Amino acid sequence: MYIHAVSHYLPTEVVGNEYFTQLNGLSSEWIIERTGIVERRKAAPGENTNTMTVDVVQRLMDKTDLTTVDLIVGATYTPYDTIVSLAHEAQHHLGIADIPVVSISTACSSFINAIEVVEGYFALNKASRALVIVSEHNTVYNNEQDKVSGHLWGDGAAALLITKERQSEGDFNIVALLTGGAAHTAKATTAVMMKPMEGGVTMPFGRDVFINACQYMPKASLQILERCGLTLADVDYILPHQANLRISRNVMNTLSLPEEKLISNIQRYGNTGCAGCAIALSERWDTFKKGERIVITVFGGGYSYGAMLVEV
Amino acid sequence: MYIHAVSHYLPTEVVGNEYFTQLNGLSSEWIIERTGIVERRKAAPGENTNTMTVDVVQRLMDKTDLTTVDLIVGATYTPYDTIVSLAHEAQHHLGIADIPVVSISTACSSFINAIEVVEGYFALNKASRALVIVSEHNTVYNNEQDKVSGHLWGDGAAALLITKERQSEGDFNIVALLTGGAAHTAKATTAVMMKPMEGGVTMPFGRDVFINACQYMPKASLQILERCGLTLADVDYILPHQANLRISRNVMNTLSLPEEKLISNIQRYGNTGCAGCAIALSERWDTFKKGERIVITVFGGGYSYGAMLVEV
Numbered sequence: 112m113y114i115h116a117v118s119h120y121l122p123t124e125v126v127g128n129e130y131f132t133q134l135n136g137l138s139s140e141w142i143i144e145r146t147g148i149v150e151r152r153k154a155a156p157g158e159n160t161n162t163m164t165v166d167v168v169q170r171l172m173d174k175t176d177l178t179t180v181d182l183i184v185g186a187t188y189t190p191y192d193t194i195v196s197l198a199h200e201a202q203h204h205l206g207i208a209d210i211p212v213v214s215i216s217t218a219c220s221s222f223i224n225a226i227e228v229v230e231g232y233f234a235l236n237k238a239s240r241a242l243v244i245v246s247e248h249n250t251v252y253n254n255e256q257d258k259v260s261g262h263l264w265g266d267g268a269a270a271l272l273i274t275k276e277r278q279s280e281g282d283f284n285i286v287a288l289l290t291g292g293a294a295h296t297a298k299a300t301t302a303v304m305m306k307p308m309e310g311g312v313t314m315p316f317g318r319d320v321f322i323n324a325c326q327y328m329p330k331a332s333l334q335i336l337e338r339c340g341l342t343l344a345d346v347d348y349i350l351p352h353q354a355n356l357r358i359s360r361n362v363m364n365t366l367s368l369p370e371e372k373l374i375s376n377i378q379r380y381g382n383t384g385c386a387g388c389a390i391a392l393s394e395r396w397d398t399f400k401k402g403e404r405i406v407i408t409v410f411g412g413g414y415s416y417g418a419m420l421v422e423v
Numbered sequence: 424m425y426i427h428a429v430s431h432y433l434p435t436e437v438v439g440n441e442y443f444t445q446l447n448g449l450s451s452e453w454i455i456e457r458t459g460i461v462e463r464r465k466a467a468p469g470e471n472t473n474t475m476t477v478d479v480v481q482r483l484m485d486k487t488d489l490t491t492v493d494l495i496v497g498a499t500y501t502p503y504d505t506i507v508s509l510a511h512e513a514q515h516h517l518g519i520a521d522i523p524v525v526s527i528s529t530a531c532s533s534f535i536n537a538i539e540v541v542e543g544y545f546a547l548n549k550a551s552r553a554l555v556i557v558s559e560h561n562t563v564y565n566n567e568q569d570k571v572s573g574h575l576w577g578d579g580a581a582a583l584l585i586t587k588e589r590q591s592e593g594d595f596n597i598v599a600l601l602t603g604g605a606a607h608t609a610k611a612t613t614a615v616m617m618k619p620m621e622g623g624v625t626m627p628f629g630r631d632v633f634i635n636a637c638q639y640m641p642k643a644s645l646q647i648l649e650r651c652g653l654t655l656a657d658v659d660y661i662l663p664h665q666a667n668l669r670i671s672r673n674v675m676n677t678l679s680l681p682e683e684k685l686i687s688n689i690q691r692y693g694n695t696g697c698a699g700c701a702i703a704l705s706e707r708w709d710t711f712k713k714g715e716r717i718v719i720t721v722f723g724g725g726y727s728y729g730a731m732l733v734e735v
Contacts, residue, residue: 216508
């Protein structure tokens, strides 16, 4: 399974930390110290997860041919429309008839969950060229006034063309991936929630999310390496879910890896949900060197996690 | 792939057509003539897609052992929580660690989309005992005052244990299934929508939904039979998506099948979204005879469709 191309989109409006200082007294220094976030992007009025889907699909079309896509998998937990899902919107934009389309919502782990769904369709021979879209409009469901988590969130989207067979020398090889739920843990279903009819995103037990994210992402990373017969010495980059720079650094410490091997965009975009890792992959795409190995690892509310080994 | 057991849950409150007569003047006769719906169920305050998930999982536990479930797939377009999804809630209730959990939202076709995701995990040998949950809380996102579609919706849920290998003589065999998107059609992305932040469910082009549902469900049913080397003469029952009794009858007419072969519960429950077919399967489970064949076919907003051949 290969990543043939990737694109991303970020809304133009930049919201700096000083916005939250004015709103609720949190200083920029405090936000940076606790989260690493300096600024985030906010979708404009009229923008949403479906418009950003069209944006990233259009940008992906500029990079590669999408006319023979035979599967679309969308992912978001901040949906504009739960009936006309991201996958439907993308199919409508592409105008391709009668291919399977499905959208998923497994919180911040959805990027790897979506690719695992694709892996299943490939194994069934029901598809061989899949379009994956991750798109989050956190700011519309966010209470900016919330001192606990109001300053964490940003908006953004990405799209990937994933193919069963290698299309070109430049493709990134998805060597292996795994996902798992950690909802058996005590606070999994109450730590961070997004209830559309009851006030949107809330995070009553952020510390529990922090602790579990710091445990599960290293654990999943080691598991996927072990399955591939590799060790941390074989890894060039770790790309963790972009939730909090302190979590990312904690993951690197647990794995005894230097910060040069960490890929991070949360400083500029905040927590962009399941889109964060894919946006980072898109931004860095041209800078990777042949043979480099990237472990992408995710952890999301609910809880669920995943890890994926990608070889350039 | 086999359905080993199925359970369902319906809220206790019954809402008859006279409720809508009082609300907006629609007569019961008019509603029955146009939709077949006599009454529907409404979730109580405090009930939602996640509580109904626990209800159906508990009922399924009364029928079969769920301790060795190794995959959970949830489906809803009326989510209580998009971060703590149905699949997370079910995992939390079961207390099973580290299995893949994923929730999907592909509107009313999600029941078969969810089973196709399971089929993929089985093909990958990443799972062999899957819990599938379909749960809809339409009434919370519905505008009852809406004369076009306010009277259509009902609440309900179902759960299924799907296994890769046959567990017992009583298992129903999923012989084959297919899904497809029809979002390439002109009004697919505007005909019926569910925007959590913009008023919930709306159906500006109900006639277009009607026409496409009447075309795609017979077409998908014939496709799945053809793939299995069977014809309509081999089919004992058609179980279409429970959207409207006139659509269901139109499907039967197109297939030249008598109404005795139609399975329908919309009269009593209204449109229960992606849960409708699974609730009907659960209600009728004990009445099917060995060797009977059921074609389940779905069509949902967005649009997407599917068909599945089940052998008792």
